[in-house]
Amino acid sequence: MIFNQSYYTAMDRGYYIDLKPGEQPPAEASPDTVPEIGLSPENIGISAPPFGDQLQGLKAKVFQGASKVELGFMGKGKGSMQGGNTTPGMFGKEERIDIRELAKINKIQLTTHATPNAGSLAGFQQDKFDEAIRETTLHEIQRAVDFAADTTNGGAVVVHAQEYPRAIRDYFQHEGFEAYPEEDKRAIRYLVDKRHGQITPVRKNVPVYEPVYEDHPDDPENSWRDVDYNKIPKTTSNSQLLFKRVPKWNEDTTDFEAVKRDWKDFEEKADQWNKDNPEDQRTPEEMWFKIQMENQVLQAKGGSLFHARSYEENRNSYNKLKKALEFYKKVEKDMPVEEQWKLMDSFNVGRFAGTGGNYLPSESKLPSEWIEESLKQEEMNMRFIHESSASSDARAKEVQENIDNTIPIQDYAEEKTEDTIVRAAMYTMDREKKPSKEGLWGWDVRGGDKFEKPLFIAIENFFPEIHGGHPDDVKRMVLGSREMLSKRLQEHRGMSQEQAWKEAESRIKATWDTSHANMWRKYFKSNPGESMEKTDERFKKWYLDKAKEWKDENIIGHVHVSDNFGWEDEHVTPGQGNAPIKEFIQLMKDKTEKGEVDVIVEPAHQDYKAMLGGWRLFGSSIYGLEMGQRDSWLDVERSYFGRNAPPYFLYGEAAPDPESWQLWSGTRME
Numbered sequence: 001m002i003f004n005q006s007y008y009t010a011m012d013r014g015y016y017i018d019l020k021p022g023e024q025p026p027a028e029a030s031p032d033t034v035p036e037i038g039l040s041p042e043n044i045g046i047s048a049p050p051f052g053d054q055l056q057g058l059k060a061k062v063f064q065g066a067s068k069v070e071l072g073f074m075g076k077g078k079g080s081m082q083g084g085n086t087t088p089g090m091f092g093k094e095e096r097i098d099i100r101e102l103a104k105i106n107k108i109q110l111t112t113h114a115t116p117n118a119g120s121l122a123g124f125q126q127d128k129f130d131e132a133i134r135e136t137t138l139h140e141i142q143r144a145v146d147f148a149a150d151t152t153n154g155g156a157v158v159v160h161a162q163e164y165p166r167a168i169r170d171y172f173q174h175e176g177f178e179a180y181p182e183e184d185k186r187a188i189r190y191l192v193d194k195r196h197g198q199i200t201p202v203r204k205n206v207p208v209y210e211p212v213y214e215d216h217p218d219d220p221e222n223s224w225r226d227v228d229y230n231k232i233p234k235t236t237s238n239s240q241l242l243f244k245r246v247p248k249w250n251e252d253t254t255d256f257e258a259v260k261r262d263w264k265d266f267e268e269k270a271d272q273w274n275k276d277n278p279e280d281q282r283t284p285e286e287m288w289f290k291i292q293m294e295n296q297v298l299q300a301k302g303g304s305l306f307h308a309r310s311y312e313e314n315r316n317s318y319n320k321l322k323k324a325l326e327f328y329k330k331v332e333k334d335m336p337v338e339e340q341w342k343l344m345d346s347f348n349v350g351r352f353a354g355t356g357g358n359y360l361p362s363e364s365k366l367p368s369e370w371i372e373e374s375l376k377q378e379e380m381n382m383r384f385i386h387e388s389s390a391s392s393d394a395r396a397k398e399v400q401e402n403i404d405n406t407i408p409i410q411d412y413a414e415e416k417t418e419d420t421i422v423r424a425a426m427y428t429m430d431r432e433k434k435p436s437k438e439g440l441w442g443w444d445v446r447g448g449d450k451f452e453k454p455l456f457i458a459i460e461n462f463f464p465e466i467h468g469g470h471p472d473d474v475k476r477m478v479l480g481s482r483e484m485l486s487k488r489l490q491e492h493r494g495m496s497q498e499q500a501w502k503e504a505e506s507r508i509k510a511t512w513d514t515s516h517a518n519m520w521r522k523y524f525k526s527n528p529g530e531s532m533e534k535t536d537e538r539f540k541k542w543y544l545d546k547a548k549e550w551k552d553e554n555i556i557g558h559v560h561v562s563d564n565f566g567w568e569d570e571h572v573t574p575g576q577g578n579a580p581i582k583e584f585i586q587l588m589k590d591k592t593e594k595g596e597v598d599v600i601v602e603p604a605h606q607d608y609k610a611m612l613g614g615w616r617l618f619g620s621s622i623y624g625l626e627m628g629q630r631d632s633w634l635d636v637e638r639s640y641f642g643r644n645a646p647p648y649f650l651y652g653e654a655a656p657d658p659e660s661w662q663l664w665s666g667t668r669m670e
Contacts, residue, residue: 039585039618042067043592045600046611047560050074050113051084055095055102062106064608069103070158070600071151072113076140087115088147096150103151104449110152111558111598114144116160121468122416124164129197129412134420141424145455149431154451156458156558156598157428158511159421161468161477164190164413168464168523175542177523179465185263189285190409193402200406202285204263210291211298212257213245235276239400242294243301261291283408293403300396318378321371328367413467414480421457421481422488425507428455453595458558460511463569464520471517471546474510478555481508509557510550515602517543518579521566540580547584551591559588561614562602571604573613585618 045068048057054071061069075085091099103110118141119125123134141159148157167187168179179187184204191200216223216231223231226244236242248257266284274281282290344364432451459477462468468477482504489500524542526535550556563577564570574581591597603610 039589039592039599041065041615043599044561044611044614044618045069045109045111045598046608046614047072047113047600047602050086050115052086053081054086054091055099058099058102058108058110062102062108064611066108066611068109068111068598068600070111070113070156070602071099071147072158073115073144074117076115076117076119076136088143091147093150096147099151109155109598110148111156111158111600112144112148112152113158114141114160116162118159120163120417121159121161121420122163122413123197123420124413127199129164129192129199129416131197134416138420138423141420141457142427145424145428145431148455149428149434152455153449154432154453154455156456156509156511157424158458158460158558158560159424160462161417161459161474162462163417163467163473164409165465166190166409166467172470176525176538177464177520178525179523189283191285191289191406192409192412193406194412195405197412199409200289202288208261208288208291208295209258210261210295212248212259214248235273237290237403239294239297239301239396243298261288263288285408286406289406290403293399296399297396297403300392300399314378314381318375321375321378325368325371325375328371332366332368410467414476417477418481418484421459421477421508422485424457425481425485425504426488428457428507429503431455454506456507456509456557458509458511460513460558460560461516462513463516464523469516470520471512471550475550475553475555478508478510479553505554510555511558511560512547512550512556512584513560513562513602514574514579514581514584515560515562515564515569515571515577517546518564518566518577519569521578536578540583543580544583544587547587551588556588556591556597559585559592559597559599560602561585561599562604562610571602571610573603573606573610574601575613575617582617 046061046064046066047070048054048061050072051074054073058069058071073079073086073088075083075087077087079085079087079090081090099110102108119133119137120129121134121137123129123131123137125133141157144157144159148155165188167183167189168177169183170187170189173184178184186203186205189202189204191202192198193200213224215221216225216229219231222234224234224245226232227246230244232241232245249255250257263284266287269287270282270284273287344366432455459468459474459481461471461474464470467473482501485504485508486497486500489495489503490497493500495503520543521539524535524539526532547556561574561581562569563572563574563579563581565572565577566579570577585592585599588597588599592599599614601611601614606613
């Protein structure tokens with residue numbers, strides 16, 4: 001068959017003819033149909049609803065005319081189709097064969113989306129990082145990789161980057177972002193104990209009071225003094241030296257002086273520290289935490305000193321009493337019983353017990369008995385000092401270890417995130433080589449087919465409010481993970497440096513979600529006196545500049561297309577919101593046409609219209625034939641209504657019922 005104009009349907013692959021350079025659509029066409037980009041529908045895919053049966057979802061997308069389909073899942077652990085919590089494990093080998101064969105017959109390229117509910121790649125949950133949680137997240141990704149290895153010809157396994165909370169203004173103020181007007185004063189920063197992952201929140205609007213110490217007269221800028229006027233460096237972290245500082249006594253208030261430190265003080269302290277210690281950089285939150293903890297160390301050591309101040313006196317008294325006891329026991333033993341009253345009288349002189357104002361002689365006792373009671377009292381005093389001082393010293397050491405092991409949340413989490421990504425990427429390598437599970441009639445699931453492209457982990461930018469939402473977050477994850485994977489492949493699998501890096505680049509890439517990136521719009525601040533249009537222009541430039549960085553640095557490998565109005569992830573039909581999708585796709589067109597980047601439209605309630613909207617937005621030349629004239633896009637898209645002739649292509653519910661439309665052989669018409 002020969003068609004005299006551009007043509008494309010799902011049933012007739014290979015007839016698509018792009019417009020020639022400079023060729024324009026008819027004058028009556030809507031301005032929105034102008035093929036500024038001119039991407040073929042073969043380059044634009046759609047995702048199947050992740051809440052339902054992925055085999056049925058794939059069939060629906062075949063009828064709708066998709067050439068690329070992304071299959072995904074919403075559940076984790078044990079799935080539930082009724083609850084919409086689908087998982088890869090719910091689809092057995094027969095269904096996997098059906099998915100693979102259906103895609104193969106209809107020339108559909110499949111990609112996979114791991115559940116977005118898998119969790120943080122670093123293992124963050126509530127107020128801590130948990131290694132068991134991180135392992136569970138990895139398992140969910142590996143389940144999706146298994147599914148992809150059985151059903152696809154390679155390509156993306158999309159994973160959300162949703163790592164941990166962080167303040168927007170603190171990290172992206174230089175780009176013009178702020179979460180709320182007082183974020184610089186009220187935001188929370190986080191520290192993590194690297195031994196067990198427990199998080200410590202640092203509130204910027206909570207001041208810290210710090211004792212004031214005597215400066216050394218010879219070097220007041222850099223040193224404190226001790227009682228002997230020895231110098232104590234102000235940069236020291238040695239708790240023993242810090243404990244020797246002399247606090248300032250205020251004679252007017254009769255107490256020791258203290259100074260209030262606010263966040264600005266900690267920023268200045270961190271700046272000064274980092275200038276003096278280039279090999280040991282610290283953040284303001286670390287300086288805040290350090291002062292808080294040092295106060296606890298000093299309090300604990302002060303408590304130890306307080307209890308121990310009379311320890312020597314108690315110990316000397318105890319030793320003297322023991323000698324006295326030994327002496328009097330010997331005397332009492334040698335003295336006749338009838339004479340012992342003399343010892344009792346002489347030893348009890350002046351000892352009285354008072355009751356109700358009447359003084360009576362105290363109970364008469366032998367000297368040894370009195371001494372034994374005194375020994376018990378001294379022993380109790382010494383035991384109290386032992387326990388109090390020892391526990392205070394132990395507390396001081398414990399707090400000091402907390403200081404030494406507490407680091408910024410980003411330093412802790414990034415290594416964990418990269419390790420999870422690397423392990424998932426190595427799993428894609430191993431899963432490709434592993435023989436597939438046995439399928440029907442002795443076939444394996446893949447049917448002996450080879451992968452057309454490597455399976456790879458595609459890290460997707462998520463929401464702005466958490467680490468993993470900013471394009472720079474994902475870029476660091478990808479580059480850092482590639483570096484880690486390259487080293488492991490060299491060390492553990494004997495690859496050369498060049499071979500290992502090439503493998504790392506092919507196994508770890510990024511997914512740009514146009515809707516998630518556009519959600520940064522609500523936090524983008526206008527300049528004084530700036531119009532909304534000018535602010536929109538600046539935001540669009542930021543958006544496209546970040547996308548270009550991904551492209552230029554070979555980060556991007558996958559695209560999710562949906563639209564919104566810059567507020568929430570609403571999945572509006574592409575072109576119906578305000579995200580700069582057309583400009584973004586124009587930027588990525590060459591990579592898309594080369595097959596280096598897959599473009600997947602993610603619909604919501606509108607279903608097939610989202611994909612049609614993508615075709616329309618990207619300038620695909622899709623027209624119908626009627627009365628020998630060329631119809632506009634809107635005529636084609638809405639041709640189901642108000643016509644006196646059957647529609648000339650089929651999708652959605654208008655497609656043939658597979659149970660009713662069967663060939664004589666019993667083969668269902670797809």
